[in-house]
Amino acid sequence: MASTSAERGKTTRQRLLDAAVALVPEVGWGGVTTRLVAERAGVAPGVVHYHFASVTELLVAAGTGFSGVLLEQFAVALTAQPGIGEGVDWLLGELSRHSGTDPASLLVVEMFLASTRLPELRERLGEQITGFRARVASWLAEHGYQGDADAAAAMLAAAVDGIMLHRALDPGLDFATLAGPLRAMFGLDG
Template sequence: MANPAAERGKATRQRLLDAAVALVPEVGWGGVSTRLVAERAGVAPGVVHYHFASVTDLLMAACLGFTAALLDRLAAELSAQPDPGEAVGWLLGELSHYSGTDPASLLVVELYLAATRIPELRERLGEQVGRFRATVASWLAERGYQGDPAAAAAMLAASVDGIMLHRALDPGLDLAALGGPLRAMLGKGAS
């Protein structure tokens, strides 16, 4: 039998995490406060510190949870693609869902910026990105990529980040036109 108090605590913790994920794109990492999170989650401000030692700890847990789910999904779906050329088309299609100024894009930009200032966050986000790159490198090797799959995976991940940064500045950026250079990058090492 589930403990009702424990279940309520888990539900409250999740509301706090969800509130933080929603607030970061709206007000920026540094603009999120205990009061804002508590208001958004519908709890008293003291509840935030009952579940998290600090707002930074809450933001790290919330944002890293978001990026872990996003990167895991992208890695799994990319790895299901039969070849690098088709994968590039699929990936650009996925990126077309993000404008660069949408909440998910803004959250990731804020997270990357915060990671430059918070060593623990940098380490943990680096581990997530490293797992994504390792999955992509394995997939490339399995598909007969003859170059350095780890370097190609790093280039692909960096290209995704760069494309999203550029989309924020240039909403008219033609993603389809980027397919050729990305395919060429991955195709040169493929057998």
């Protein structure tokens, strides 16, 4: 059964998005070019601009597509934890699987930096993070957190970002030592 033109276009667009996601950690946000994306996706350079008005538009779509899935996965798994302490433990365990210099971490860092210069990226990424924090705040409140759940969710999200930045600079960062301070933030015993 032959695929339709629309199906082929959708497949090509996804290959371009996947290529951009892979290239950002390798060459940096500003190093991604039409030629590099086309080569990685196995298409002619003109195909990139058929699907996206600019490389920036492609990068914003690719990056926010990736971060949207990542934040959704984190939110689902974190809020499935039976308690706040278990959530902190799960989160640290999950973060320990990343080096800070792995492709996912590098892509997120590059996106944060690029968002300081690109209002569309800042807005879209900000919406995703705000949604993540709202889900975490609801989970905290449902599990008996007595303080300002919105502020605690923002602090937890910022701690995740900071931990990953520090992990890149200090590969020996001991996640076990971070559990106590994070638990204390929520009024839990070490």
